[in-house]
Amino acid sequence: MDEPVVLTGAGGRVGTAILEGIGEAYDWRLFYHSHPDEVLVDGEVIVGDVTEEEKVRELVEGAGAVIHLAGDPRPEAPWDSVLDNNIHGTKVIMEAAAEAGVEKVAYASSNHAVGAFETDERTPEMYRPEDEFRLDGSEFPRPSNLYGVSKATGEVLGRYYYDHSEMDVVSVRIGNLTRGHPPKEYERGQAMWLSYRDCAHLFDRCLQADYEHAIVYGISDNERKYYSLESAREVLGYDPQDDSAEFTFEGEPKDAQ
Amino acid sequence: MDEPVVLTGAGGRVGTAILEGIGEAYDWRLFYHSHPDEVLVDGEVIVGDVTEEEKVRELVEGAGAVIHLAGDPRPEAPWDSVLDNNIHGTKVIMEAAAEAGVEKVAYASSNHAVGAFETDERTPEMYRPEDEFRLDGSEFPRPSNLYGVSKATGEVLGRYYYDHSEMDVVSVRIGNLTRGHPPKEYERGQAMWLSYRDCAHLFDRCLQADYEHAIVYGISDNERKYYSLESAREVLGYDPQDDSAEFTFEGEPKDAQ
Numbered sequence: 001m002d003e004p005v006v007l008t009g010a011g012g013r014v015g016t017a018i019l020e021g022i023g024e025a026y027d028w029r030l031f032y033h034s035h036p037d038e039v040l041v042d043g044e045v046i047v048g049d050v051t052e053e054e055k056v057r058e059l060v061e062g063a064g065a066v067i068h069l070a071g072d073p074r075p076e077a078p079w080d081s082v083l084d085n086n087i088h089g090t091k092v093i094m095e096a097a098a099e100a101g102v103e104k105v106a107y108a109s110s111n112h113a114v115g116a117f118e119t120d121e122r123t124p125e126m127y128r129p130e131d132e133f134r135l136d137g138s139e140f141p142r143p144s145n146l147y148g149v150s151k152a153t154g155e156v157l158g159r160y161y162y163d164h165s166e167m168d169v170v171s172v173r174i175g176n177l178t179r180g181h182p183p184k185e186y187e188r189g190q191a192m193w194l195s196y197r198d199c200a201h202l203f204d205r206c207l208q209a210d211y212e213h214a215i216v217y218g219i220s221d222n223e224r225k226y227y228s229l230e231s232a233r234e235v236l237g238y239d240p241q242d243d244s245a246e247f248t249f250e251g252e253p254k255d256a257q
Numbered sequence: 258m259d260e261p262v263v264l265t266g267a268g269g270r271v272g273t274a275i276l277e278g279i280g281e282a283y284d285w286r287l288f289y290h291s292h293p294d295e296v297l298v299d300g301e302v303i304v305g306d307v308t309e310e311e312k313v314r315e316l317v318e319g320a321g322a323v324i325h326l327a328g329d330p331r332p333e334a335p336w337d338s339v340l341d342n343n344i345h346g347t348k349v350i351m352e353a354a355a356e357a358g359v360e361k362v363a364y365a366s367s368n369h370a371v372g373a374f375e376t377d378e379r380t381p382e383m384y385r386p387e388d389e390f391r392l393d394g395s396e397f398p399r400p401s402n403l404y405g406v407s408k409a410t411g412e413v414l415g416r417y418y419y420d421h422s423e424m425d426v427v428s429v430r431i432g433n434l435t436r437g438h439p440p441k442e443y444e445r446g447q448a449m450w451l452s453y454r455d456c457a458h459l460f461d462r463c464l465q466a467d468y469e470h471a472i473v474y475g476i477s478d479n480e481r482k483y484y485s486l487e488s489a490r491e492v493l494g495y496d497p498q499d500d501s502a503e504f505t506f507e508g509e510p511k512d513a514q
Contacts, residue, residue, distance in 0.1 A: 083345060091336060116420040143417045152413045160400045163373040
Protein backbone atom coordinates (compact mmCIF):
# COMPACT_ATOMS: atom_id res chain seq x y z
CA MET A 1 0.00 0.00 0.00
CA ASP A 2 1.51 3.29 -1.13
CA GLU A 3 -0.81 5.67 0.71
CA PRO A 4 -0.47 6.32 4.42
CA VAL A 5 -2.12 3.94 6.86
CA VAL A 6 -4.01 5.47 9.78
CA LEU A 7 -3.71 3.64 13.07
CA THR A 8 -6.11 4.81 15.79
CA GLY A 9 -5.45 3.71 19.33
CA ALA A 10 -1.77 3.48 18.41
CA GLY A 11 -0.71 3.50 22.07
CA GLY A 12 -2.79 0.50 23.10
CA ARG A 13 -1.80 -3.14 23.28
CA VAL A 14 -3.04 -4.09 19.81
CA GLY A 15 -1.41 -1.00 18.33
CA THR A 16 1.86 -1.91 20.00
CA ALA A 17 1.75 -5.46 18.62
CA ILE A 18 1.07 -4.11 15.12
CA LEU A 19 3.84 -1.51 15.23
CA GLU A 20 6.37 -3.96 16.64
CA GLY A 21 5.57 -6.46 13.91
CA ILE A 22 4.90 -4.48 10.75
CA GLY A 23 6.00 -1.00 11.78
CA GLU A 24 8.59 -0.80 9.00
CA ALA A 25 6.25 -1.90 6.24
CA TYR A 26 3.91 1.09 6.03
CA ASP A 27 3.81 4.86 6.07
CA TRP A 28 1.92 5.40 9.31
CA ARG A 29 -0.31 8.14 10.65
CA LEU A 30 -0.45 7.34 14.33
CA PHE A 31 -3.43 8.60 16.27
CA TYR A 32 -2.98 8.71 20.03
CA HIS A 33 -5.46 9.70 22.69
CA SER A 34 -2.75 11.44 24.70
CA HIS A 35 0.77 12.39 23.82
CA PRO A 36 2.91 9.22 23.79
CA ASP A 37 6.07 8.89 25.85
CA GLU A 38 7.55 6.72 23.15
CA VAL A 39 6.69 6.24 19.49
CA LEU A 40 7.76 2.86 18.17
CA VAL A 41 8.20 3.78 14.51
CA ASP A 42 8.76 6.71 12.22
CA GLY A 43 5.45 8.23 11.34
CA GLU A 44 3.23 11.21 11.71
CA VAL A 45 1.87 11.50 15.24
CA ILE A 46 -1.53 13.09 15.85
CA VAL A 47 -3.06 13.43 19.29
CA GLY A 48 -6.82 13.64 19.67
CA ASP A 49 -10.10 11.93 20.18
CA VAL A 50 -11.95 9.87 17.55
CA THR A 51 -15.08 11.85 18.35
CA GLU A 52 -13.45 15.09 17.10
CA GLU A 53 -14.97 15.15 13.63
CA GLU A 54 -12.84 17.86 12.06
CA LYS A 55 -9.61 16.34 13.35
CA VAL A 56 -10.65 12.90 12.16
CA ARG A 57 -11.42 14.23 8.69
CA GLU A 58 -7.89 15.61 8.47
CA LEU A 59 -6.50 12.37 9.87
CA VAL A 60 -7.95 10.20 7.12
CA GLU A 61 -7.51 12.64 4.21
CA GLY A 62 -5.49 10.90 1.51
CA ALA A 63 -5.03 7.72 3.55
CA GLY A 64 -5.21 4.32 1.86
CA ALA A 65 -6.40 2.39 4.88
CA VAL A 66 -7.49 2.75 8.47
CA ILE A 67 -6.89 0.32 11.31
CA HIS A 68 -9.40 1.45 13.91
CA LEU A 69 -8.50 0.34 17.41
CA ALA A 70 -9.33 3.44 19.45
CA GLY A 71 -12.02 3.31 22.10
CA ASP A 72 -12.55 2.50 25.73
CA PRO A 73 -10.91 -0.96 25.97
CA ARG A 74 -12.31 -1.96 29.37
CA PRO A 75 -14.75 -4.87 29.37
CA GLU A 76 -16.33 -3.28 32.45
CA ALA A 77 -16.50 0.21 30.91
CA PRO A 78 -19.69 2.09 31.73
CA TRP A 79 -22.34 2.63 29.07
CA ASP A 80 -21.81 6.39 28.75
CA SER A 81 -18.19 5.82 27.84
CA VAL A 82 -18.72 3.05 25.29
CA LEU A 83 -21.69 4.91 23.79
CA ASP A 84 -19.51 7.94 23.13
CA ASN A 85 -16.00 6.56 22.60
CA ASN A 86 -16.78 3.25 20.95
CA ILE A 87 -20.13 3.59 19.18
CA HIS A 88 -20.06 7.28 18.30
CA GLY A 89 -16.30 7.29 17.79
CA THR A 90 -16.47 4.38 15.35
CA LYS A 91 -19.24 6.10 13.40
CA VAL A 92 -17.16 9.28 13.14
CA ILE A 93 -14.05 7.53 11.86
CA MET A 94 -15.84 5.18 9.47
CA GLU A 95 -17.89 7.98 7.98
CA ALA A 96 -14.81 10.15 7.53
CA ALA A 97 -12.96 7.23 5.92
CA ALA A 98 -15.87 6.54 3.57
CA GLU A 99 -16.05 10.19 2.53
CA ALA A 100 -12.28 10.41 2.02
CA GLY A 101 -12.29 7.41 -0.33
CA VAL A 102 -10.17 5.17 1.91
CA GLU A 103 -9.78 1.69 0.41
CA LYS A 104 -9.81 -0.52 3.48
CA VAL A 105 -10.94 -0.32 7.08
CA ALA A 106 -9.94 -2.95 9.63
CA TYR A 107 -12.00 -2.61 12.78
CA ALA A 108 -11.05 -4.06 16.15
CA SER A 109 -14.09 -5.93 17.39
CA SER A 110 -13.75 -8.19 20.38
CA ASN A 111 -14.40 -11.58 21.89
CA HIS A 112 -16.76 -9.70 24.20
CA ALA A 113 -19.12 -9.19 21.25
CA VAL A 114 -19.80 -12.93 21.45
CA GLY A 115 -18.88 -13.64 25.08
CA ALA A 116 -22.37 -14.78 26.07
CA PHE A 117 -21.92 -17.93 24.00
CA GLU A 118 -19.77 -19.03 26.91
CA THR A 119 -22.69 -20.31 28.94
CA ASP A 120 -22.51 -22.28 32.18
CA GLU A 121 -23.53 -25.38 30.22
CA ARG A 122 -20.69 -25.04 27.70
CA THR A 123 -17.84 -24.01 29.97
CA PRO A 124 -15.19 -25.05 30.76
CA GLU A 125 -15.57 -27.90 28.23
CA MET A 126 -15.64 -25.49 25.26
CA TYR A 127 -12.14 -24.31 26.17
CA ARG A 128 -10.65 -27.79 25.75
CA PRO A 129 -8.98 -29.38 22.74
CA GLU A 130 -11.44 -32.26 22.45
CA ASP A 131 -14.50 -29.97 22.39
CA GLU A 132 -15.88 -29.31 18.92
CA PHE A 133 -18.00 -26.22 19.57
CA ARG A 134 -16.95 -23.46 17.17
CA LEU A 135 -17.98 -19.92 16.39
CA ASP A 136 -17.19 -19.07 12.79
CA GLY A 137 -18.34 -15.46 12.37
CA SER A 138 -21.69 -16.32 10.84
CA GLU A 139 -23.42 -16.16 14.22
CA PHE A 140 -25.13 -13.06 15.59
CA PRO A 141 -23.33 -11.24 18.36
CA ARG A 142 -24.10 -12.28 21.91
CA PRO A 143 -22.28 -9.65 23.98
CA SER A 144 -21.04 -10.43 27.45
CA ASN A 145 -21.16 -6.81 28.62
CA LEU A 146 -21.98 -3.30 27.38
CA TYR A 147 -18.47 -3.00 25.99
CA GLY A 148 -19.32 -6.04 23.88
CA VAL A 149 -22.56 -4.35 22.81
CA SER A 150 -20.51 -1.39 21.62
CA LYS A 151 -18.14 -3.66 19.69
CA ALA A 152 -21.05 -5.48 18.04
CA THR A 153 -22.47 -2.09 17.07
CA GLY A 154 -19.16 -1.23 15.45
CA GLU A 155 -19.60 -4.36 13.32
CA VAL A 156 -23.04 -3.10 12.25
CA LEU A 157 -21.50 0.26 11.36
CA GLY A 158 -18.83 -1.56 9.38
CA ARG A 159 -21.47 -3.37 7.38
CA TYR A 160 -23.35 -0.12 6.83
CA TYR A 161 -20.33 1.79 5.55
CA TYR A 162 -19.23 -1.15 3.41
CA ASP A 163 -22.64 -1.17 1.73
CA HIS A 164 -22.65 2.60 1.24
CA SER A 165 -19.12 3.36 0.13
CA GLU A 166 -16.24 1.95 -1.90
CA MET A 167 -14.38 0.68 1.18
CA ASP A 168 -13.64 -2.90 2.10
CA VAL A 169 -14.41 -3.39 5.80
CA VAL A 170 -13.29 -6.25 8.02
CA SER A 171 -14.23 -6.66 11.67
CA VAL A 172 -11.74 -8.70 13.67
CA ARG A 173 -13.12 -10.28 16.84
CA ILE A 174 -9.85 -10.15 18.72
CA GLY A 175 -9.20 -12.82 21.32
CA ASN A 176 -6.84 -12.54 24.25
CA LEU A 177 -3.79 -10.60 23.08
CA THR A 178 -0.92 -10.95 25.54
CA ARG A 179 2.80 -10.67 25.02
CA GLY A 180 3.49 -13.67 27.17
CA HIS A 181 1.49 -16.84 27.03
CA PRO A 182 -1.51 -17.03 29.40
CA PRO A 183 -1.14 -19.41 32.37
CA LYS A 184 -1.99 -23.04 31.65
CA GLU A 185 -4.79 -23.02 34.22
CA TYR A 186 -6.47 -20.05 32.51
CA GLU A 187 -8.23 -22.23 29.97
CA ARG A 188 -10.33 -19.47 28.43
CA GLY A 189 -7.27 -17.30 27.89
CA GLN A 190 -5.40 -20.20 26.31
CA ALA A 191 -8.29 -20.97 23.97
CA MET A 192 -8.46 -17.41 22.65
CA TRP A 193 -4.81 -16.46 22.85
CA LEU A 194 -3.48 -14.18 20.14
CA SER A 195 0.29 -13.79 20.10
CA TYR A 196 1.85 -10.45 19.27
CA ARG A 197 3.39 -11.73 16.05
CA ASP A 198 0.16 -13.36 14.87
CA CYS A 199 -1.67 -10.13 15.67
CA ALA A 200 0.72 -8.09 13.53
CA HIS A 201 0.48 -10.60 10.69
CA LEU A 202 -3.32 -10.63 10.89
CA PHE A 203 -3.57 -6.85 10.52
CA ASP A 204 -0.98 -6.95 7.76
CA ARG A 205 -3.37 -9.24 5.89
CA CYS A 206 -6.17 -6.74 6.60
CA LEU A 207 -4.08 -4.16 4.71
CA GLN A 208 -3.22 -6.49 1.83
CA ALA A 209 -6.14 -8.80 1.09
CA ASP A 210 -9.28 -8.03 -0.92
CA TYR A 211 -12.05 -9.03 1.41
CA GLU A 212 -14.99 -6.79 0.53
CA HIS A 213 -16.85 -7.28 3.83
CA ALA A 214 -15.93 -9.86 6.45
CA ILE A 215 -16.17 -10.72 10.13
CA VAL A 216 -13.32 -12.90 11.32
CA TYR A 217 -11.87 -14.23 14.56
CA GLY A 218 -8.41 -13.14 15.59
CA ILE A 219 -6.61 -15.80 17.61
CA SER A 220 -3.45 -17.84 17.21
CA ASP A 221 -3.66 -21.41 15.92
CA ASN A 222 -4.30 -22.78 19.39
CA GLU A 223 -4.87 -26.46 19.99
CA ARG A 224 -7.64 -25.36 22.33
CA LYS A 225 -10.04 -23.11 20.52
CA TYR A 226 -13.72 -22.37 20.06
CA TYR A 227 -13.27 -19.74 17.38
CA SER A 228 -12.87 -21.06 13.86
CA LEU A 229 -9.93 -19.64 11.91
CA GLU A 230 -11.40 -20.73 8.60
CA SER A 231 -12.80 -17.35 7.66
CA ALA A 232 -9.59 -15.46 8.50
CA ARG A 233 -7.56 -17.99 6.52
CA GLU A 234 -9.82 -17.97 3.49
CA VAL A 235 -10.79 -14.34 3.33
CA LEU A 236 -7.57 -12.72 4.51
CA GLY A 237 -4.91 -15.35 3.92
CA TYR A 238 -4.16 -15.37 7.63
CA ASP A 239 -1.50 -17.95 8.50
CA PRO A 240 -0.88 -17.95 12.26
CA GLN A 241 2.39 -19.32 13.63
CA ASP A 242 1.70 -19.67 17.34
CA ASP A 243 -0.23 -22.15 19.47
CA SER A 244 -0.78 -21.71 23.19
CA ALA A 245 -0.26 -25.48 23.64
CA GLU A 246 3.39 -25.10 22.64
CA PHE A 247 4.23 -23.04 25.69
CA THR A 248 4.86 -24.14 29.22
CA PHE A 249 3.28 -22.62 32.28
CA GLU A 250 6.10 -20.10 32.46
CA GLY A 251 5.40 -18.89 28.96
CA GLU A 252 8.58 -20.25 27.40
CA PRO A 253 8.43 -22.30 24.19
CA LYS A 254 8.55 -26.01 25.05
CA ASP A 255 11.47 -26.66 22.67
CA ALA A 256 13.54 -24.04 24.51
CA GLN A 257 13.58 -26.16 27.65
CA MET B 258 -51.16 -11.14 31.31
CA ASP B 259 -52.34 -9.76 34.66
CA GLU B 260 -49.65 -7.15 35.20
CA PRO B 261 -49.69 -3.83 33.38
CA VAL B 262 -48.18 -3.62 29.91
CA VAL B 263 -45.96 -0.64 29.15
CA LEU B 264 -46.29 0.81 25.66
CA THR B 265 -43.63 3.36 24.73
CA GLY B 266 -44.19 5.50 21.67
CA ALA B 267 -47.92 5.10 22.29
CA GLY B 268 -48.75 8.06 20.08
CA GLY B 269 -46.99 6.73 16.97
CA ARG B 270 -48.42 4.74 14.10
CA VAL B 271 -47.51 1.33 15.48
CA GLY B 272 -48.83 2.29 18.90
CA THR B 273 -52.09 3.42 17.32
CA ALA B 274 -52.50 0.14 15.44
CA ILE B 275 -51.87 -1.81 18.66
CA LEU B 276 -54.29 0.21 20.76
CA GLU B 277 -57.01 0.08 18.11
CA GLY B 278 -56.69 -3.68 17.85
CA ILE B 279 -55.96 -4.96 21.35
CA GLY B 280 -56.57 -1.88 23.46
CA GLU B 281 -59.27 -3.57 25.50
CA ALA B 282 -57.25 -6.69 26.26
CA TYR B 283 -54.58 -5.30 28.58
CA ASP B 284 -54.01 -2.94 31.46
CA TRP B 285 -51.87 -0.31 29.73
CA ARG B 286 -49.26 2.15 30.86
CA LEU B 287 -49.01 4.48 27.92
CA PHE B 288 -45.77 6.40 27.50
CA TYR B 289 -46.01 9.44 25.25
CA HIS B 290 -43.27 11.81 24.20
CA SER B 291 -45.62 14.79 24.43
CA HIS B 292 -49.05 15.13 25.94
CA PRO B 293 -51.55 13.40 23.63
CA ASP B 294 -54.60 15.18 22.23
CA GLU B 295 -56.50 11.91 22.35
CA VAL B 296 -55.91 8.68 24.24
CA LEU B 297 -57.48 5.69 22.51
CA VAL B 298 -58.01 3.48 25.55
CA ASP B 299 -58.34 3.60 29.30
CA GLY B 300 -54.91 3.42 30.83
CA GLU B 301 -52.32 5.30 32.78
CA VAL B 302 -50.75 8.07 30.71
CA ILE B 303 -47.15 9.09 31.36
CA VAL B 304 -45.38 11.79 29.37
CA GLY B 305 -41.61 11.76 29.09
CA ASP B 306 -38.55 10.68 27.23
CA VAL B 307 -37.12 7.16 27.21
CA THR B 308 -33.73 8.63 28.05
CA GLU B 309 -35.00 9.86 31.43
CA GLU B 310 -33.70 7.04 33.59
CA GLU B 311 -35.58 7.75 36.80
CA LYS B 312 -38.87 8.21 34.99
CA VAL B 313 -38.34 5.02 33.01
CA ARG B 314 -37.62 3.06 36.18
CA GLU B 315 -40.96 4.18 37.60
CA LEU B 316 -42.65 3.43 34.30
CA VAL B 317 -41.65 -0.24 34.26
CA GLU B 318 -41.94 -0.92 38.00
CA GLY B 319 -44.32 -3.85 38.48
CA ALA B 320 -45.05 -4.19 34.75
CA GLY B 321 -45.37 -7.63 33.19
CA ALA B 322 -44.26 -6.64 29.71
CA VAL B 323 -42.93 -3.75 27.66
CA ILE B 324 -43.66 -3.00 24.03
CA HIS B 325 -40.89 -0.59 23.12
CA LEU B 326 -41.71 1.55 20.09
CA ALA B 327 -40.37 4.95 21.16
CA GLY B 328 -37.58 6.57 19.25
CA ASP B 329 -36.94 8.83 16.31
CA PRO B 330 -38.97 7.08 13.58
CA ARG B 331 -37.51 8.91 10.58
CA PRO B 332 -35.43 6.79 8.18
CA GLU B 333 -33.52 9.99 7.37
CA ALA B 334 -33.01 10.94 11.04
CA PRO B 335 -29.57 12.36 11.79
CA TRP B 336 -27.04 10.32 13.73
CA ASP B 337 -27.12 12.46 16.88
CA SER B 338 -30.83 11.84 17.20
CA VAL B 339 -30.80 8.08 16.64
CA LEU B 340 -27.72 7.72 18.86
CA ASP B 341 -29.54 9.35 21.75
CA ASN B 342 -33.22 8.52 21.22
CA ASN B 343 -32.95 5.08 19.65
CA ILE B 344 -29.69 3.53 20.85
CA HIS B 345 -29.34 5.13 24.26
CA GLY B 346 -33.11 5.21 24.81
CA THR B 347 -33.44 1.49 24.08
CA LYS B 348 -30.60 0.70 26.47
CA VAL B 349 -32.28 2.73 29.22
CA ILE B 350 -35.64 1.05 28.85
CA MET B 351 -34.31 -2.49 28.44
CA GLU B 352 -32.02 -2.16 31.44
CA ALA B 353 -34.83 -0.78 33.58
CA ALA B 354 -37.11 -3.61 32.42
CA ALA B 355 -34.46 -6.21 33.21
CA GLU B 356 -33.90 -4.79 36.67
CA ALA B 357 -37.62 -4.59 37.39
CA GLY B 358 -38.11 -8.26 36.54
CA VAL B 359 -40.35 -7.66 33.52
CA GLU B 360 -41.26 -10.95 31.78
CA LYS B 361 -41.31 -9.94 28.14
CA VAL B 362 -39.98 -7.15 25.97
CA ALA B 363 -41.14 -6.70 22.38
CA TYR B 364 -38.87 -4.29 20.54
CA ALA B 365 -39.78 -2.47 17.35
CA SER B 366 -36.92 -3.04 14.96
CA SER B 367 -37.36 -2.09 11.34
CA ASN B 368 -37.06 -3.10 7.72
CA HIS B 369 -34.34 -0.43 7.58
CA ALA B 370 -32.11 -2.70 9.70
CA VAL B 371 -31.90 -4.94 6.63
CA GLY B 372 -32.69 -2.48 3.85
CA ALA B 373 -29.30 -2.82 2.14
CA PHE B 374 -30.24 -6.35 1.02
CA GLU B 375 -32.34 -4.51 -1.54
CA THR B 376 -29.49 -4.08 -3.98
CA ASP B 377 -29.74 -2.78 -7.52
CA GLU B 378 -29.20 -6.34 -8.74
CA ARG B 379 -32.11 -7.75 -6.75
CA THR B 380 -34.69 -4.99 -7.22
CA PRO B 381 -37.40 -4.71 -8.36
CA GLU B 382 -37.52 -8.46 -8.99
CA MET B 383 -37.33 -9.29 -5.26
CA TYR B 384 -40.58 -7.43 -4.71
CA ARG B 385 -42.51 -9.72 -7.05
CA PRO B 386 -44.54 -12.85 -6.28
CA GLU B 387 -42.46 -15.17 -8.46
CA ASP B 388 -39.15 -14.16 -6.84
CA GLU B 389 -37.90 -16.60 -4.24
CA PHE B 390 -35.39 -14.44 -2.37
CA ARG B 391 -36.23 -14.47 1.33
CA LEU B 392 -34.84 -12.99 4.50
CA ASP B 393 -35.74 -15.14 7.50
CA GLY B 394 -34.19 -13.37 10.49
CA SER B 395 -31.06 -15.50 10.58
CA GLU B 396 -29.13 -12.99 8.49
CA PHE B 397 -26.98 -10.22 9.92
CA PRO B 398 -28.36 -6.72 9.69
CA ARG B 399 -27.53 -4.71 6.60
CA PRO B 400 -28.88 -1.26 7.44
CA SER B 401 -30.02 1.10 4.72
CA ASN B 402 -29.39 4.24 6.79
CA LEU B 403 -28.22 5.36 10.22
CA TYR B 404 -31.75 4.92 11.53
CA GLY B 405 -31.38 1.28 10.46
CA VAL B 406 -28.02 1.10 12.26
CA SER B 407 -29.77 2.27 15.42
CA LYS B 408 -32.50 -0.34 15.01
CA ALA B 409 -29.95 -3.11 14.49
CA THR B 410 -28.18 -1.92 17.64
CA GLY B 411 -31.46 -2.23 19.53
CA GLU B 412 -31.52 -5.88 18.42
CA VAL B 413 -28.02 -6.35 19.86
CA LEU B 414 -29.18 -4.76 23.12
CA GLY B 415 -32.17 -7.10 23.11
CA ARG B 416 -29.89 -10.09 22.81
CA TYR B 417 -27.66 -8.75 25.57
CA TYR B 418 -30.50 -8.18 28.02
CA TYR B 419 -32.08 -11.52 27.15
CA ASP B 420 -28.80 -13.25 28.00
CA HIS B 421 -28.35 -11.29 31.23
CA SER B 422 -31.83 -11.26 32.74
CA GLU B 423 -34.96 -13.36 33.07
CA MET B 424 -36.77 -11.52 30.26
CA ASP B 425 -37.89 -12.94 26.95
CA VAL B 426 -36.98 -10.48 24.19
CA VAL B 427 -38.31 -10.40 20.65
CA SER B 428 -37.21 -7.95 17.97
CA VAL B 429 -39.81 -7.35 15.28
CA ARG B 430 -38.46 -6.04 11.98
CA ILE B 431 -41.58 -4.12 11.08
CA GLY B 432 -42.38 -3.68 7.39
CA ASN B 433 -44.53 -0.95 5.93
CA LEU B 434 -47.38 -0.29 8.34
CA THR B 435 -50.12 1.75 6.68
CA ARG B 436 -53.79 1.98 7.44
CA GLY B 437 -54.71 1.85 3.80
CA HIS B 438 -53.09 -0.45 1.30
CA PRO B 439 -50.01 0.91 -0.50
CA PRO B 440 -50.49 1.79 -4.17
CA LYS B 441 -50.14 -1.12 -6.59
CA GLU B 442 -47.22 0.56 -8.35
CA TYR B 443 -45.30 0.84 -5.07
CA GLU B 444 -43.98 -2.70 -5.27
CA ARG B 445 -41.67 -2.44 -2.29
CA GLY B 446 -44.46 -1.15 -0.08
CA GLN B 447 -46.74 -3.93 -1.22
CA ALA B 448 -44.12 -6.58 -0.50
CA MET B 449 -43.61 -5.42 3.08
CA TRP B 450 -47.09 -4.23 3.88
CA LEU B 451 -48.30 -4.74 7.44
CA SER B 452 -51.98 -4.06 7.98
CA TYR B 453 -53.17 -2.44 11.17
CA ARG B 454 -55.03 -5.55 12.31
CA ASP B 455 -52.11 -7.88 11.60
CA CYS B 456 -49.85 -5.47 13.50
CA ALA B 457 -52.10 -5.56 16.56
CA HIS B 458 -52.33 -9.35 16.40
CA LEU B 459 -48.56 -9.67 16.03
CA PHE B 460 -47.86 -7.65 19.17
CA ASP B 461 -50.62 -9.53 20.97
CA ARG B 462 -48.64 -12.70 20.25
CA CYS B 463 -45.50 -10.93 21.57
CA LEU B 464 -47.36 -10.55 24.88
CA GLN B 465 -48.68 -14.12 24.95
CA ALA B 466 -46.12 -16.48 23.46
CA ASP B 467 -43.02 -17.94 25.15
CA TYR B 468 -40.27 -17.10 22.73
CA GLU B 469 -37.13 -16.74 24.85
CA HIS B 470 -35.16 -14.71 22.26
CA ALA B 471 -36.22 -14.18 18.68
CA ILE B 472 -35.88 -11.88 15.69
CA VAL B 473 -38.91 -11.98 13.41
CA TYR B 474 -40.31 -10.11 10.44
CA GLY B 475 -43.56 -8.22 10.83
CA ILE B 476 -45.54 -8.09 7.59
CA SER B 477 -48.94 -9.29 6.43
CA ASP B 478 -49.24 -12.53 4.48
CA ASN B 479 -48.57 -10.77 1.20
CA GLU B 480 -48.42 -12.66 -2.07
CA ARG B 481 -45.40 -10.50 -2.83
CA LYS B 482 -42.84 -10.81 -0.07
CA TYR B 483 -39.14 -11.15 0.57
CA TYR B 484 -39.43 -11.54 4.32
CA SER B 485 -40.18 -15.03 5.53
CA LEU B 486 -43.05 -15.30 8.01
CA GLU B 487 -41.90 -18.71 9.19
CA SER B 488 -40.16 -17.51 12.32
CA ALA B 489 -43.06 -15.30 13.44
CA ARG B 490 -45.51 -18.14 12.83
CA GLU B 491 -43.44 -20.76 14.62
CA VAL B 492 -42.05 -18.76 17.50
CA LEU B 493 -44.96 -16.44 18.18
CA GLY B 494 -47.95 -18.21 16.67
CA TYR B 495 -48.50 -15.24 14.36
CA ASP B 496 -51.39 -15.86 11.96
CA PRO B 497 -51.77 -12.87 9.65
CA GLN B 498 -55.10 -12.27 7.89
CA ASP B 499 -54.23 -9.70 5.25
CA ASP B 500 -52.52 -9.82 1.87
CA SER B 501 -51.70 -6.74 -0.16
CA ALA B 502 -52.63 -8.65 -3.33
CA GLU B 503 -56.26 -8.72 -2.22
CA PHE B 504 -56.63 -4.99 -2.48
CA THR B 505 -57.19 -2.82 -5.49
CA PHE B 506 -55.24 0.28 -6.32
CA GLU B 507 -57.70 2.35 -4.31
CA GLY B 508 -57.07 0.30 -1.21
CA GLU B 509 -60.50 -1.36 -1.12
CA PRO B 510 -60.82 -5.13 -0.72
CA LYS B 511 -61.35 -6.73 -4.12
CA ASP B 512 -64.47 -8.59 -3.01
CA ALA B 513 -66.08 -5.30 -2.00
CA GLN B 514 -66.19 -4.17 -5.60
